[in-house]
Amino acid sequence: MSDKPPATPDPVIRSERIFKRFSLGQRWEHWILFLSSLILLLTGLPQKYRTAGWSQQILSTPERLEFIQAIHHITAIVLIVLALYHLGWAIILMIRRKLSDDILVHIQDIRDFGQMLAYLLFMRKKTPAFGKYNFEQKITYWFVFFGTGIMILSGLILLFPIAITHVLPGSVVPAAKLMHSTEAVVAAIFILIWHFFQVHIKRLNLSMFTGKLNEEDMRTYHALEYERLTGEETDQTGDGNS
Amino acid sequence: MNNLRQRIALPIWLATVLITLGLFVIISGQARASVPDQETENYCLSCHGNPDAKMVLPSGEEVSLYISADDLQHSTHSQLGIECEACHTEIKTYPHPEISYQNRQELSQAYALACKKCHSAIYEKAQDSIHAQVAVENPEAPLCTDCHGAHDVQKPDEPRSRVSTTCSQCHSEIYGDYQSSVHGSALINEDNPDVPVCTDCHGVHNIQDPRTDQFRVDTPELCAGCHADAGLMAKYDLPADVYDLYALSWHGVDVSVYKARWPTIWHDSAVCTDCHGIHDILNTDDPQSSVNPANLLATCQNCHPEAGPNWTAAWTGHHEISLDRTPILFYVQTFYASLVQVVLWGAGIYVGLEIIRAIVNRIRRNLR
Numbered sequence: 001m002s003d004k005p006p007a008t009p010d011p012v013i014r015s016e017r018i019f020k021r022f023s024l025g026q027r028w029e030h031w032i033l034f035l036s037s038l039i040l041l042l043t044g045l046p047q048k049y050r051t052a053g054w055s056q057q058i059l060s061t062p063e064r065l066e067f068i069q070a071i072h073h074i075t076a077i078v079l080i081v082l083a084l085y086h087l088g089w090a091i092i093l094m095i096r097r098k099l100s101d102d103i104l105v106h107i108q109d110i111r112d113f114g115q116m117l118a119y120l121l122f123m124r125k126k127t128p129a130f131g132k133y134n135f136e137q138k139i140t141y142w143f144v145f146f147g148t149g150i151m152i153l154s155g156l157i158l159l160f161p162i163a164i165t166h167v168l169p170g171s172v173v174p175a176a177k178l179m180h181s182t183e184a185v186v187a188a189i190f191i192l193i194w195h196f197f198q199v200h201i202k203r204l205n206l207s208m209f210t211g212k213l214n215e216e217d218m219r220t221y222h223a224l225e226y227e228r229l230t231g232e233e234t235d236q237t238g239d240g241n242s
Numbered sequence: 243m244n245n246l247r248q249r250i251a252l253p254i255w256l257a258t259v260l261i262t263l264g265l266f267v268i269i270s271g272q273a274r275a276s277v278p279d280q281e282t283e284n285y286c287l288s289c290h291g292n293p294d295a296k297m298v299l300p301s302g303e304e305v306s307l308y309i310s311a312d313d314l315q316h317s318t319h320s321q322l323g324i325e326c327e328a329c330h331t332e333i334k335t336y337p338h339p340e341i342s343y344q345n346r347q348e349l350s351q352a353y354a355l356a357c358k359k360c361h362s363a364i365y366e367k368a369q370d371s372i373h374a375q376v377a378v379e380n381p382e383a384p385l386c387t388d389c390h391g392a393h394d395v396q397k398p399d400e401p402r403s404r405v406s407t408t409c410s411q412c413h414s415e416i417y418g419d420y421q422s423s424v425h426g427s428a429l430i431n432e433d434n435p436d437v438p439v440c441t442d443c444h445g446v447h448n449i450q451d452p453r454t455d456q457f458r459v460d461t462p463e464l465c466a467g468c469h470a471d472a473g474l475m476a477k478y479d480l481p482a483d484v485y486d487l488y489a490l491s492w493h494g495v496d497v498s499v500y501k502a503r504w505p506t507i508w509h510d511s512a513v514c515t516d517c518h519g520i521h522d523i524l525n526t527d528d529p530q531s532s533v534n535p536a537n538l539l540a541t542c543q544n545c546h547p548e549a550g551p552n553w554t555a556a557w558t559g560h561h562e563i564s565l566d567r568t569p570i571l572f573y574v575q576t577f578y579a580s581l582v583q584v585v586l587w588g589a590g591i592y593v594g595l596e597i598i599r600a601i602v603n604r605i606r607r608n609l610r
Contacts, residue, residue, distance in 0.1 A: 120595040170555025171570040
């Protein structure tokens with residue numbers, strides 16, 4: 001959680017507390033999600049744009065097409081295992097009544113969004129105080145959560161169209177093709193605009209890789225969580241540094 | 243006086259003779275140009291008009307030497323004034339020189355060269371055809387005269403159905419299929435000017451083997467030649483976007499890639515003829531049609547043997563996405579059309595506002 005401050009604070013030595021933010025398991029999940037999605041995107045785009053010249057440069061022989069499809073399918077299995085692990089772990093935690101509701105969407109998130117918008121439109125001086133995950137991060141999580149679900153389900157329909165249509169109506173096949181193809185590109189562009197801006201440009205936030213967040217970032221960006229963990233008041237954030 | 247008369251008598255006489263000769267030459271020349279006199283035709287027919295005239299080749303084959311005067315005189319060549327020796331170049335008079343052909347095939351091949359004398363471009367084209375390729379081994383492969391006739395040469399496409407009956411002389415089984423197809427029956431029964439005859443799809447003189455990979459991947463464009471022609475299709479109340487919609491389909495994209503990159507690699511993704519049939523194409527409303535809803539599943543199962551009854555709806559056909567026909571697809575498309583707008587505009591505007599606010603904050607701090 002946090003390193004305890006020294007009993008007698010030295011006025012010269014400034015101690016900074018480091019907060020644990022993500023477990024090793026969560027960091028592994030992020031790595032696997034990131035790498036598998038990247039491989040799926042890179043092997044999927046040439047298949048989506050097969051009539052384009054650049055795609056035909058890559059898929060220059062039928063064997064290459066088969067090869068790239070094999071990579072796509074194997075990587076998809078990795079992603080499916082990851083998704084099942086993620087859901088399974090959540091269910092286990094739920095049964096043990098240990099599932100944190102930090103990532104769930106609350107009414108407060110909608111209020112935060114309104115206040116943040118007011119701040120961005122110069123109608124408020126300070127950003128709202130956020131908990132462990134702010135609404136921007138929740139949007140990212142749930143977008144990826146449902147996006148991955150759509151990609152996996154539609155991908156399975158495309159992989160086993162004949163078996164699926166013994167149960168479901170035939171038009172789910174072209175529908176799945178449309179979903180798989182569109183969702184992938186929307187998700188990729190969204191992550192590029194939204195997530196990359198927030199973790200690389202707005203500030204460099206590597207907590208998903210290190211697992212830790214320093215005290216200053218915790219006070220500034222997750223004030224409510226800081227107060228909850230330390231019991232200390234923050235003078236509230238939003239000096240406009242957000 | 244006598245002197246004068248004697249002096250002018252000779253020039254007048256000479257002038258009269260020259261003018262008379264000149265007139266004679268001009269008049270006779272005009273006569274030649276306006277009416278082909280076909281002197282040799284009748285001369286040759288004096289023997290070859292005998293229905294019993296024949297000869298036996300060294301191979302033992304019997305060749306009839308009879309030429310119907312009626313056929314000959316109504317042939318395109320005869321009416322243009324082209325005479326017997328134009329083709330039978332070695333025969334100048336009677337008795338004829340010794341023949342050197344061992345059999346009927348040699349004789350036919352030698353006379354095909356006679357066609358080349360005038361029709362050289364067409365002759366060269368025909369040398370690239372499947373017929374010329376098989377002629378090397380197969381004595382039955384057609385030469386010029388097998389399709390066009392010899393002494394009875396006529397325009398090959400008058401009437402249009404003549405083309406198909408010409409091909410049917412050898413390809414009788416295919417002609418049988420074609421005859422009852424939507425194309426063939428319109429040609430034969432209605433003399434329809436728009437439906438394809440054999441040569442419209444197969445080419446005229448440079449007919450290619452239609453069983454190759456290349457011919458297969460070229461099939462959609464071949465059919466599109468008529469079926470993407472809006473004016474022509476409107477005449478028969480048929481949609482003209484079938485090709486464009488096919489090109490967007492799974493089959494169509496696959497085939498277009500093979501056509502562009504690997505035309506010599508066989509590929510099974512369906513082209514028009516795999517579902518609609520080839521020479522036996524029927525109207526989709528016809529209960530016998532392979533793409534009639536009653537028969538569609540069986541047609542799909544030719545390539546997708548495991549497919550169940552729901553499978554046919556996976557093929558959205560040559561139809562745009564619509565609420566009536568494909569509701570699931572319609573809702574998915576509508577959902578994504580709005581989701582794309584909301585997500586990308588929303589994220590873009592929000593991030594844009596954040597950037598503006600951050601820049602303003604930084605300026606304010608520095609001005610403080």
